[in-house]
Amino acid sequence: MGDQAEKIMGDQKEVAREIHSTLYSKRKDAQKNVIEKYFDVNAVFEDPLVSVQGHDKIIRQFILLATMFLNITPEVHSITDTEEAGNHHIVCIDAFIKYRLPLKLLFIRHEIEVHTITRFEFNEQQKIVKHEDVWSLKDVLESLPIIEFIYSGFWRRCSGLITNQLVILVQETIKAWKHEL
Incomplete structure (x- = not known):
């Protein structure tokens, strides 16, 4: 792999980290901006519960998260990347994301921590064409009051x-x- 390709891959890892920290936050305007800037107009977002395509639909998914919880905090453990056929580049982020519920009741946990593997697929134009979050429904259900x-x-x-x-x-x-x- 040439120096230029290694630089692009390194840059994409940093871009992926920035995108991830923005999407898993309460900053609704920043979420919208990062999706419009880094996602292809026909990008797909998937997780175990939803699959949507296009900027507006992806933006709505993250704005919904930002609206539902008092606080969202990602804790990134690792970022890996690889090149795929067709000049696509994959960046995976292994993180624990903490979601704080709006209600704090006696003896009931008010924070949900979800181990999430996020997979960003970049195309030749350095735009994300697919964002997939993989997480365990069991982990989520076991963390709900x-x-x-x-x-x-x-x-x-x-x-x-x-x-x-x-x-x-x-x-x-x-x-x-x-x-x-």
Whole structure:
């Protein structure tokens, strides 16, 4: 790889860090500006719950986050990058993002911490064509007040028992069916 390519990749890592810290913040105007500046007009944003395309729709997703929470704080642990076929460049950011809920109730956690892997795909024009956030629904549910107890203490255990019994039922049905033949 040439010196120019290495410089561009290094620059994209810094750009990705800037974009990430802006998007995961409460700065709504800055979010809009960074999306309009660094994202391709047909860029796609995806996470486990949504998939949207275009500046306006992506902006709305991050403004919604900024509106829902009192504070949003990203803590970046690492940034890696690689080149992909078609001259696209991928930058991945491994971070914990803390979301502070608007209500603080007695004995209920008011901050949600979500381990997130953010993947930015840059095209040849150095614009982001895809922004994907990967995070665990389990981690989110276990950090939500009240839902944490229902999900961890009840739902997952019941689901395990039910699926276990379903497997036994299917196995026994197959055995009985084979025995009949």
